[in-house]
Amino acid sequence: xxxxxxxxxxxxxxxxxxxxxxxxxxxxxxxxxxxxxxxxxxxxxxxxxxxxxxxxxxxxxxxxxxxxxxxxxxxxxxxxxxxxxxxxxxxxxxxxxxxxxxxxxxxxxxxxxxxxxxxxxxxxxxxxxxxxxxxxxxxxxxxxxxxxxxxxxxxxxxxxxxxxxxxxxxxxxxxxxxxxxx
Numbered sequence: 001x002x003x004x005x006x007x008x009x010x011x012x013x014x015x016x017x018x019x020x021x022x023x024x025x026x027x028x029x030x031x032x033x034x035x036x037x038x039x040x041x042x043x044x045x046x047x048x049x050x051x052x053x054x055x056x057x058x059x060x061x062x063x064x065x066x067x068x069x070x071x072x073x074x075x076x077x078x079x080x081x082x083x084x085x086x087x088x089x090x091x092x093x094x095x096x097x098x099x100x101x102x103x104x105x106x107x108x109x110x111x112x113x114x115x116x117x118x119x120x121x122x123x124x125x126x127x128x129x130x131x132x133x134x135x136x137x138x139x140x141x142x143x144x145x146x147x148x149x150x151x152x153x154x155x156x157x158x159x160x161x162x163x164x165x166x167x168x169x170x171x172x173x174x175x176x177x178x179x180x181x182x
Contacts, residue, residue, distance in 0.1 A: 036063070036065050036088065036091060037129065038065055038066065038068065039068070039069070039129060039155065041068070041072070043155065043175065044068060044069050044072050045072065045076075046168070046170070046177065047069070047127055047153050047155060047177055048069070048072065048073055048076075048077050048127075050153060050166075050168055050177055050179055051125045051127070051151055051153055052151075053073060053077040053078075053079050053125065054078075054079070055078050055079065055080060056080055056124070057079045057080055057124040057125055058079070058080055058081045058082075058083070058122050058123055058124050058125070059073050059079055059081070059082045059083065059123070059124065059125045059126075059127065060082075060083045060084075060085065060118070060120055060123045060125070060126050060127070061073075061082070061083070061084045061085065061127045062085050062115040062118075062126060062127070062128050062130065062138070063085070063086060063087075063115065063128070063129065063130055064084030064085055064086045064091075064095060064110070065086060065088075065091050065095070066091050066094045066095050066098060067084050067086075067094070067095030067096075067098050067099060067108070067110060068098075069082075069084070069127055070082035070083070070084040070095075070099075070108050070110070071095075071098060071099060071102055071104060071108060074102075074104045074107040074108050075102065075104060079107070080107075081107060081108075081109065082107060082108045082109070083108075083109050083110075083111060083118075083123075084108065084109075084110045084111070085110075085111045085113060085115040085118050086110070086111075086112060087112065087113065087114050087115070088112075089112055092110060092112035095110050096110055115138075116137070116138070116141065119145070120141065120142070120145045120146060121145050121146070121147070123146060123150055124149075124150060124151070125150070125151045125152075125153065126142070126146070126150065126151070126152045126153070127153050127155075128152065128153070128154045128155065129154075129155040129156060130154070130157065131157065132157045132158070132160060135154060135157055135158075135159045135160070136159065136160045136161070138159075139159055139160070139161055139162060142159075142182065143182070146182045147182065148182055149181065149182065150181070150182045151179060151180065151181055152179075152180040152181075152182070153177055153178070153179055153180075154177070154178040154180070155175065155177055156175050156176065156177075157178070158176075158178045159178065159180060162180050163180075164178040164179055164180055165179050165180060165181050166178075166179040167179070
């Protein structure tokens with residue numbers, strides 16, 4: 001019986017170390033400084049409707065957290081492929097579990113990496129909920145890698161130095177969505 005308790009304690013300690021190292025990796029090892037803040041589902045659907053998604057689109061969610069945007073895009077908007085890019089190992093594995101249980105593994109691909117190093121050349125739509133300083137750093141990557149016609153949707157914050165095609169607000173006090181096209 002004592003071995004059982006030690007085993008449970010050992011597994012608990014491994015889980016704690018896994019979670020804290022994942023949080024450390026996600027928040028401190030990259031200079032982006034973008035914390036994970038999940039969007040409400042109504043705002044996710046608003047983003048995806050603005051993107052005018054279809055069955056030929058490939059979507060990238062930069063800083064995808066626990067994967068809600070890519071799962072909803074694949075399930076409800078019938079896109080070709082959705083990529084979620086998340087640096088936090090804990091959030092990445094949580095998203096992986098959600099994708100498996102949603103039976104969307106064929107349409108959703110999750111990457112546990114720094115989105116500054118992710119190849120975005122096949123993207124038709126990019127979704128971002130990132131801080132202004134991070135968006136500004138990504139601007140050159142967008143201009144260099146994205147093909148003409150690619151849409152970038154930024155929730156809440158504009159991309160400094162780029163002119164939005166549209167700024168969408170449901171109500172005057174609702175958070176804006178900035179829509180850009182390369």
